[in-house]
Structure formats: C-alpha cells, structure tokens
Amino acid sequence: MNLEHVHTQYKEQDLFGRYLTLETILPLLKKHSAPNHLSEIGKSVQDRVIYQYQIGHGKTKIFLWSQMHGNESTTTKALLDFINLLHSDHPMAKEFLDNFTFCAIPILNPDGAALYTRANANGVDLNRDSQDLSQPESKLLRAVFEAFQPDYCFNLHDQRTIFGVADSGKPATMSFLAPAFNAAREINASRLKATEVIVGIQDVLQHYLPNQIGRFDDAFNIQCIGDMFQSLGVPTVLFEAGHYAEDYSREKTRKFVFISLCAAFSSLSNNDIVSNIIDKYLNIPQNKVVFYDFIYKNVKIDYDGIEKITNFAAQYKEELVDGKLCFNAYIAKIEDLEGYFAHQQYDAQGAKYSDAWANFPELDQIATFSLGNSVHIVNGLIKK
Numbered sequence: 368m369n370l371e372h373v374h375t376q377y378k379e380q381d382l383f384g385r386y387l388t389l390e391t392i393l394p395l396l397k398k399h400s401a402p403n404h405l406s407e408i409g410k411s412v413q414d415r416v417i418y419q420y421q422i423g424h425g426k427t428k429i430f431l432w433s434q435m436h437g438n439e440s441t442t443t444k445a446l447l448d449f450i451n452l453l454h455s456d457h458p459m460a461k462e463f464l465d466n467f468t469f470c471a472i473p474i475l476n477p478d479g480a481a482l483y484t485r486a487n488a489n490g491v492d493l494n495r496d497s498q499d500l501s502q503p504e505s506k507l508l509r510a511v512f513e514a515f516q517p518d519y520c521f522n523l524h525d526q527r528t529i530f531g532v533a534d535s536g537k538p539a540t541m542s543f544l545a546p547a548f549n550a551a552r553e554i555n556a557s558r559l560k561a562t563e564v565i566v567g568i569q570d571v572l573q574h575y576l577p578n579q580i581g582r583f584d585d586a587f588n589i590q591c592i593g594d595m596f597q598s599l600g601v602p603t604v605l606f607e608a609g610h611y612a613e614d615y616s617r618e619k620t621r622k623f624v625f626i627s628l629c630a631a632f633s634s635l636s637n638n639d640i641v642s643n644i645i646d647k648y649l650n651i652p653q654n655k656v657v658f659y660d661f662i663y664k665n666v667k668i669d670y671d672g673i674e675k676i677t678n679f680a681a682q683y684k685e686e687l688v689d690g691k692l693c694f695n696a697y698i699a700k701i702e703d704l705e706g707y708f709a710h711q712q713y714d715a716q717g718a719k720y721s722d723a724w725a726n727f728p729e730l731d732q733i734a735t736f737s738l739g740n741s742v743h744i745v746n747g748l749i750k751k
Contacts, residue, residue, distance in 0.1 A: 387440035412488035430517035437479020442523035445624035497595035533652035539581035546593035560602035567634030662709035681734035696734035696747030
C-alpha cells in the first residue's frame with residue numbers, strides 16, 4: 368500500500384505551517400465530533416479549554432498527545448490527518464477502529480501554542496513536570512492516563528533543525544525513542560514492546576525516508592513524561608518530527624509522521640513478530656547535534672587590520688511577531704565548524720565580508736551582510 372498516496376487523500380487542507388493554535392484546530396475536530404468523540408477535560412493556566420478526542424471500539428487502547436510543547440505543531444497536523452483517515456471508508460480505517468480505541472489530546476499546551484513557546488503560560492516545561500505535576504496541563508494529562516488506562520502511549524513532539532542522523536550528513540527527519548524506565552536504561556517487558564513498535568515503523572518508513580531516521584537519546588529523567596509512563600509499565604513511544612530539505616513549514620515531515628502512525632498501528636493490528644528486536648532498534652543511528660541552517664565558508668574578514676579567511680554559521684530563531692511566525696537568522700558559531708553540516712551552504716571563495724555594523728560577523732547578530740560587491744545575504748539567504 369502506498370501510504371504517501373493515502374496521506375494525500377486524507378491530509379487536512381485547512382492546516383498549514385508551524386503556528387498552530389487551539390482556535391485553528393477546534394473547528395476541524397468539531398466537524399468529526401459524533402457523540403462522545405470530543406470532550407472538554409479541563410483548562411490551561413490562561414483558561415483555555417483542553418480537549419480530548421476519543422474514537423474506536425477495539426480492545427487495545429492507544430493514548431496520544433501532541434503540543435505539550437506549544438511550538439511543536441507538526442505532529443498535531445499529522446494527528447488531524449489521521450483522524451480524517453479514521454472517518455473515511457478506507458480499509459485501514461475499519462481495521463484500526465475495530466482493533467483500537469484511540470484517545471488523543473491534540474494540543475495539551477494551548478497557551479504555549481498561542482504564544483508559540485515551548486513552555487506553558489507559567490514558563491514551565493510540561494515535559495519536565497511528570498512527577499511534580501505542578502501545572503494544570505500536567506495534572507490533566509496524568510488524569511486522562513489514569514482514567515483511560517492505555518495499553519500504549521504515543522508522545523508526539525517536534526525536534527529542531529540541529530539534529531542529524533549520526534555523522535551521515537543527513538537530517539534526522541523522523542526520530543523515535545523507547546524511553547528508559549530506570550537510570551540503568553534496562554529493557555523490561557514494557558520497553559521491549561515500545562521498541563517493537565519503533566522497529567515496525569522503521570521497516571515501513573525506510574521505504575519513504577531512507578537514511579533520515581534517527582534514535583533519540585535515552586538518558587533517564589523521571590520528570591519526563593515518557594520515562595514516567597514507561598516506569599508505570601505502559602509501553603511509550605516518543606516521536607520527534609524534524610527537518611526535511613527546504614521544508615521549514617514541516618509539510619513534508621507531517622506526511623512522514625502520518626506514515627509512521629499508520630505503520631505503528633498496522634504492525635500492532637497484525638501482531639507482526641520481528642526477530643532480533645533489540646539489535647534492530649539499537650542499530651537505528653542515534654541523533655546527533657551536527658547541523659546549522661546556514662554555513663558560509665571561505666569568507667575573508669578584516670579584523671583589527673589583519674585579513675584572514677574564516678567560516679561561520681547562522682541559525683534560524685522562530686519568533687512570533689504581531690501574530691505571525693517569522694524565521695529570523697542569527698549568527699550562531701564562528702570558525703570551528705569541523706564535523707558540522709548545513710541545510711544550506713555557501714562558499715564565498717575568499718570574497719570579503721561587510722555589514723552595517725562592524726564589518727565582521729559577531730555572535731547573535733542578524734545574518735544580513737554582503738560578500739564582495741555582488742552577493743548580498745538577507746536574513747541568511749542570498750538576495751535574488
């Protein structure tokens with residue numbers, strides 16, 4: 368089955384881009400809200416309603432949540448695409464609804480989504496609050512977990528453009544993790560089941576995304592929700608949606624999240640048995656911080672009267688300005704770029720650097736400058 372084609376059929380056309388709020392998705396949830404599907408479960412710090420969406424009548428219970436970090440919206444888009452599939456006459460929809468009961472919280476952190484921040488309105492990272500439960504959103508997530516009693520948890524996140532697949536020079540477009548349940552990072556029955564799901568996803572996803580799948584770091588932290596739920600004996604799978612070439616809106620990555628969800632549930636539905644699970648899971652290359660958005664090489668600078676050739680990198684910051692998401696490029700590293708890759712790279716071939724300030728690159732300076740007389744960089748990009 369061509370899952371790319373399936374996604375094209377059921378992609379929610381009213382969702383696009385990175386800035387995704389509760390107000391954006393609520394009408395789309397309501398259009399599929401048969402009795403008992405959509406319900407209010409509580410409110411955020413700033414009194415925004417938090418919703419859960421439940422569908423299916425199968426024995427295996429699946430709990431999914433997205434945007435516990437408010438500025439990580441890619442998996443929410445894919446989740447809405449998946450809900451569209453479940454309401455279709457596609458054979459997979461019947462298979463999934465017969466085998467699973469899904470309970471989803473599409474935006475756990477609606478305040479952070481509105482503000483486009485990782486943290487909630489109190490400045491707390493909800494993914495470091497699973498034990499303290501100091502925030503209303505954290506308490507709601509735990510309450511739904513206790514009430515629903517899931518058989519599997521899917522913790523849906525985005526990751527920054529800085530991550531690559533080991534040292535391959537490929538971006539980590541999708542990464543997964545079966546979180547540790549203890550500090551020794553041992554494998555118990557719960558974690559083994561999570562690795563089985565990930566290997567099932569990997570086997571399918573490699574056909575669509577070869578060599579761009581990573582394994583996220585499994586350092587144990589009981590304050591992280593995945594580690595907490597794994598420690599409570601529920602197999603938990605972390606999704607990290609990352610960068611694909613020229614896809615800062617994460618529309619292509621959204622497709623790969625959708626494919627991953629379909630692959631996961633097909634594997635569970637068919638009870639696919641895979642040998643050497645742990646070896647296959649550990650053979651997924653680990654994520655590594657090896658990327659910048661831009662690298663400029665062989666740039667001539669004049670520093671205190673001394674000319675030299677240097678390299679430097681720039682990185683986008685995602686900044687909400689007057690309700691609009693802007694990608695603003697700032698100089699992030701100078702000179703030592705050994706072992707780093709770029710999503711876009713430019714070789715200045717010795718052209719001299721100039722800007723409107725000191726005529727040499729400085730950290731945290733906006734990446735707007737000239738190289739010689741003919742090449743002008745504006746906000747990281749060559750001005751056409």
